[in-house]
Amino acid sequence: MTDQTMTRRQRQREATLDEIVATSRQLLSAGEELSLRAIASRMGLTAPALYRYVGSYQELVDVVAYEIDKAATDEFREAAATQPEDDPLARLICASVAFRRWGLREKAEFSLVFANPVADSHCHRREVITAWTSGLYMHSLLLEVWQRTHYAHPELDELPPAVAEALRDPMFPVDVEDIPADHRGLIWVFMQGWATLYGTVALEVFGHMDPRIITSGALFAEMLGGWVPRLGVEDPDGRYRDLLLAELAR
Numbered sequence: 001m002t003d004q005t006m007t008r009r010q011r012q013r014e015a016t017l018d019e020i021v022a023t024s025r026q027l028l029s030a031g032e033e034l035s036l037r038a039i040a041s042r043m044g045l046t047a048p049a050l051y052r053y054v055g056s057y058q059e060l061v062d063v064v065a066y067e068i069d070k071a072a073t074d075e076f077r078e079a080a081a082t083q084p085e086d087d088p089l090a091r092l093i094c095a096s097v098a099f100r101r102w103g104l105r106e107k108a109e110f111s112l113v114f115a116n117p118v119a120d121s122h123c124h125r126r127e128v129i130t131a132w133t134s135g136l137y138m139h140s141l142l143l144e145v146w147q148r149t150h151y152a153h154p155e156l157d158e159l160p161p162a163v164a165e166a167l168r169d170p171m172f173p174v175d176v177e178d179i180p181a182d183h184r185g186l187i188w189v190f191m192q193g194w195a196t197l198y199g200t201v202a203l204e205v206f207g208h209m210d211p212r213i214i215t216s217g218a219l220f221a222e223m224l225g226g227w228v229p230r231l232g233v234e235d236p237d238g239r240y241r242d243l244l245l246a247e248l249a250r
Contacts, residue, residue, distance in 0.1 A: 135173030151232030
């Protein structure tokens with residue numbers, strides 16, 4: 001919907017939602033509790049007035065987390081854009097390091113996006129999980145790498161039945177229409193890659209490892225560097241390794 005087609009009421013609603021998100025990010029940045037009451041107080045609203053825009057705390061978290069993730073993904077795109085368009089692996093490396101950089105810099109925002117449980121409703125869970133901008137972007141880069149290298153992936157009939165069933169109708173941030181039907185096993189590779197990236201960064205963000213290891217970036221370098229051969233790319237001159245280390249050193 002464009003600004004021209006939006007009614008005045010709709011524009012006011014969008015502006016208020018933008019202010020809710022901005023206020024929430026201010027609270028997170030200040031280390032304060034994120035609550036409907038705190039947001040209403042900062043915005044000069046009553047709690048009942050705020051409920052006209054977000055009906056519950058869960059809805060607040062979903063809205064704010066989605067907008068934070070979208071804004072962070074713009075950072076990942078900017079990092080990727082420093083590399084040639086015809087080198088998706090280099091772009092993936094830069095975007096992945098930017099993901100880590102954002103997480104370590106904005107720990108409260110990272111926590112809101114990735115450490116809050118998704119509501120139990122199946123429909124709501126699917127809507128939230130499949131919409132994550134960061135996941136959609138990272139997996140588009142993995143797909144671009146595959147389109148160049150055709151790295152190996154399992155066939156659906158080689159996977160456990162539950163996994164194969166899930167990949168036929170994935171609850172996962174990926175544009176399924178871009179993946180050929182006979183290559184749906186790619187999503188299993190994407191899932192493993194996302195779990196490895198997120199898992200390593202989450203350990204660092206939440207301080208669940210030796211601070212010296214976090215500061216060095218050594219574990220992250222090993223994790224990401226180990227994925228280069230998995231993606232069917234040879235690196236005999238160490239160009240991708242050097243790029244990774246240079247990005248981590250920035």
